[in-house]
Amino acid sequence: MTTAKALRQPCYAGIFRNIECGPSPAAESLGFPKLRGINVTGLHCGRRGLVLVLRAKSKPIRAKENASVSASLIDDWFKPITAKEDSNAEDRTSSFSGKNLTQMSNVGNSTNIMWHDCPIQKQDRQQLLQQQGCVIWLTGLSGSGKSTIACALSQSLHSKGKLSYILDGDNIRHGLNQDLSFRAEDRSENIRRIGEVAKLFADAGVICITSLISPYQKDRDACRALLSKGDFIEVFIDVPLHVCEARDPKGLYKLARAGKIKGFTGIDDPYEPPCSCEIVLQQKGSDCKSPSDMAEEVISYLEENGYLRA
């Protein structure tokens, strides 16, 4: 993953508007300016405003709440990073999340907790595994072949020496999410929890393959938002409803049609096809592509975009 992928544009729009990068194209692609005398390892948008995350033990410099940073101030402070500092790019990226800020926080129902960062970061694990940690989110109707494609994909990755893990929607309900029903709010919670676990796997450097219907764009977008840009790969298994119903591998369509299952996706609950996703695996007419062929389409995408190397 290049450093540029770690940038979150909205956070920098104001700050970077007046910056002119130096002649070095490498410094330009890095996107990280250098605070005079101190190397800035990242910018973090917190509720208190912009926080400069500095290396070593320097305390963060906090912009005043709601105060805008003047253009002249920016010009004085920010200068392009020279090419010889390229080797620090990964170090800067790993600090980018701002997780090393020492402060107590309250998250959800948890009070008085503190994020504890580790010396071994995602980049280190990816280097060890020689792959990029990411989440491949398979979405599609029941019976579209998500689990089959997930297995084929996992097998293909394994044969290439790549570490992957499948988070199957049904399997997760055996353990982690056994307290969840199929009510609307529980289905959302199911997706949220799987998204959070997938994020941990990606941080571990694993290629995490999730396989659950996830019918609503809102839920999928919420999971995408958990990860860095480029780390979430949405794959739409575009198989028509009538084909899925004809397959009916779990016998659920039959039950739903008979009214024995309420709120079944595709029957009496809607499925929202992705409006923009990275990959569409389409079955064209009666032409039936094999699961391994579909898996290879995903593999090609991963190879072309550098996910299968550190």
Next chain:
Amino acid sequence: MVNTIINKQDRKFFISMAKFTILNLHMLPVFIDVPLDVCEAKDPPTGLYKLARAGKIKGFTGIDDQYEPPYSCEIVIQQKGSECMSPGDTAEIVISYLEKNEPDIS
């Protein structure tokens, strides 16, 4: 690697889950045996013991919630007297255990 405060009741549940899971997990409890007074004396950077003593945090483990030391676990990392082992040394104890022992896959 799981890093949390686990009481006996929680630990029993954890073990039973591990035993039945198809993933065939191997659980290696590691007890960081440091006396309460030492933990409380350290307190920073979170300052939670201070807050708990002042009554601002309820149900804080060690203060007004109990901690049940494991009655049997694979590794005990003990602080003897005032002698303080370094984190690197304690990690090596676990590493040694991992190297010496092959998982019992039965």
